[in-house]
């Protein structure tokens with residue numbers, strides 16, 4: 001479980017996160033939604049420690065990251081997998097080497113064992129026969145899946161996904177969502193996922209946090225979202241007239 | 256700034272890879288530049304030294320000493336600042352912009368140690384090697400130019416080559432090349448690692464790293480000469 005307490009972050013005079021608090025439970029996909037520029041990426045980076053906080057605390061299983069020893073922090077890092085918005089694969093390494101990299105760095109397994117594990121996770125994300133390709137030679141959706149494979153190869157306890165389905169077609173995007181959901185349940189991972197894709201909200205949101213102008217505006221489950229009265233949330237989620245209609249129909253049915 | 260490597264074997268592999276990239280990537284240009292530097296210096300020195308009092312073999316002496324003292328270490332390192340420096344800066348800049356450096360940090364790897372240390376050590380090993388190769392090629396370029404254009408015979412050239420040889424000149428050239436290797440790799444790594452923004456900034460960082468390394472190389476060149484000669 002990850003607990004976020006009153007975190008604040010600004011760049012110069014621009015306040016990006018203003019007093020955000022929430023709890024992320026394990027075995028669940030915790031979704032952070034919000035429009036472009038609302039601070040989702042900054043929120044994730046603050047949580048994993050890639051960006052410093054102005055104030056507030058982040059606790060992993062009750063332990064404050066800020067007061068951890070350096071060794072403890074390093075250990076925590078090896079339990080974190082992160083999928084970046086732009087995939088962040090290492091350009092100079094092949095798909096196989098990219099996924100193997102964390103194993104090379106942090107385990108003492110034999111080459112055969114490592115290769116077995118790599119193929120296992122590549123198989124898990126439905127990627128076969130691309131082992132020896134370079135990132136420049138595969139599509140955006142494949143890159144996301146390789147990055148996901150790399151993020152889960154060490155069996156992380158925490159998985160951070162920054163817009164895993166941006167730039168993907170609806171079908172591939174669902175495949176990636178399903179994968180993340182299954183992996184989360186299977187290994188009881190605390191997953192935190194940024195998105196502005198409504199399919200993934202309805203598909204995989206166990207818990208949803210809506211960021212609006214740097215503040216947590218709304219929090220709930222995907223069932224709650226349909227009945228929410230929050231105007232900003234409604235405008236964000238049910239942006240098109242078509243979806244507005246669908247929502248009305250759904251509410252009528254419920255009555 | 257740097258910390259103990261997480262896994263020695265991975266770092267060693269990265270170091271060997273960097274040595275290969277750096278050495279092989281710049282060997283061609285070093286060979287060409289050195290041969291021509293030697294050849295041109297020979298012909299121009301012969302053109303300036305027309306006094307009948309000066310023996311022909313003195314030209315060979317001049318070529319040898321200028322190659323060891325200045326042509327190979329300084330001129331070649333300035334070229335390497337362009338070739339190697341811009342490559343390091345743009346590679347690291349690209350890794351920064353595309354969040355690859357963040358990805359390393361998230362894994363719990365000290366990205367400075369992993370990305371920069373092998374490059375600096377590889378430059379420290381490979382650039383002096385390239386400079387030694389360049390020294391011999393410069394002299395050889397001079398020899399070819401001298402004999403082909405008939406400035407002097409090969410006996411005269413060889414006579415000049417061994418006359419009054421001061422081995423400290425060779426050592427001095429090596430001291431310079433170690434210094435310049437450090438300047439080139441650390442300056443370009445600094446500018447590349449700290450890129451903020453996008454593709455445009457990567458280009459700016461790599462230009463800046465070349466300019467700054469060239470200026471520092473010239474300052475260091477003067478400083479070392481004033482200090483050690």
Ligand SMILES: Nc1ncnc2c1ncn2[C@@H]1O[C@H](COP(=O)(O)OP(=O)(O)OP(=O)(O)O)[C@@H](O)[C@H]1O
Nearest residue numbers: 011016034035036037038039040041042043085196
């Ligand atoms: N390193 C930085 N320096 C200055 N400002 C920044 C920095 N990173 C982000 N910002 C600002 O913080 C705000 C939130 O950015 P962020 O990247 O978190 O948005 P986002 O919600 O992830 O958007 P998107 O959905 O487009 O990815 C933006 O206004 C951005 O300009």
Ligand SMILES: [Mg+2]
Nearest residue numbers: 040041085162
């Ligand atoms: Mg973002």
